[in-house]
Amino acid sequence: MTPAMLLAPDPVPLCWRRSFPGAAEQARAVRRFVECLLDGFPLLDDVLLAADELVVNALRHTKSGQCGGRFIVEVTQGRGGVRVSVTDQGGPGEPACREAGELEESGRGLRTVSLTAASWGWHGNDRGRTVAAVFAGEWPA
Numbered sequence: 744m745t746p747a748m749l750l751a752p753d754p755v756p757l758c759w760r761r762s763f764p765g766a767a768e769q770a771r772a773v774r775r776f777v778e779c780l781l782d783g784f785p786l787l788d789d790v791l792l793a794a795d796e797l798v799v800n801a802l803r804h805t806k807s808g809q810c811g812g813r814f815i816v817e818v819t820q821g822r823g824g825v826r827v828s829v830t831d832q833g834g835p836g837e838p839a840c841r842e843a844g845e846l847e848e849s850g851r852g853l854r855t856v857s858l859t860a861a862s863w864g865w866h867g868n869d870r871g872r873t874v875a876a877v878f879a880g881e882w883p884a
Contacts, residue, residue, distance in 0.1 A: 756821035763798075765812025765832075770798045773816050780818050781825060786880045789859040790827055793876040796852035797829035800874065805834035824861065828875035838865045838874050 759780055763769040777794045781787050794816065802808035815830040838853060853874075856863050860876035867873055 754822060756819050758817065758819045760815060760817040762813055762815050765802060765807040765809065765814055767802060769814075770795055770802075773798050776816065777818055777827060781820065783883060784820075784825060784878075784880060785883070786825070786878045790825055790876075790878050793856045793860055793863075793878075794827045794829070796856050797827070797874050797876070800838065800852055801829050801831035804836060804838075805872070806832035823881070824877060824879040826875055826877045828873050830867075830871065830873040833868060833870045833872055835869060838872070 759776075761776055763772060773794055774791050777791055778787065781790060784790065798814065798816070801814045802812075805814075806812055807814040812832055814832070817826075817828045817830070819826040819828075842854070853863070856876050859878075861879040863874070863876040865872055865874040
């Protein structure tokens with residue numbers, strides 16, 4: 744056997760998933776959940792901001808924010824960074840970045856995510872959708 748064959752394979756990414764009730768106060772619980780999982784990640788503040796924006800959008804624009812609604816937050820930590828995603832119960836529109844007017848009080852969430860994350864995207868339909876953001880970064884040694 745050559746020395747190269749004795750090297751350990753790439754580590755398997757770690758993944759955590761948790762379901763939350765569809766209520767506004769759960770945004771704080773999501774931030775605590777993510778912060779505990781990613782303590783020490785150099786882009787933690789950006790990840791927390793994105794998680795918060797994705798949760799607020801799920802609550803504001805989908806059935807997850809209605810009475811009895813729920814949403815799921817998933818955090819994946821791999822060798823090159825972190826992915827945070829929010830799966831909601833669907834709604835009438837599709838997630839999209841938009842330019843909010845100077846005096847508008849909302850409408851900047853996905854634009855903020857797109858500017859802080861390495862990438863973001865979504866899949867799904869009016870019965871359920873997942874919006875995710877990826878943050879590239881190395882963990883401190």
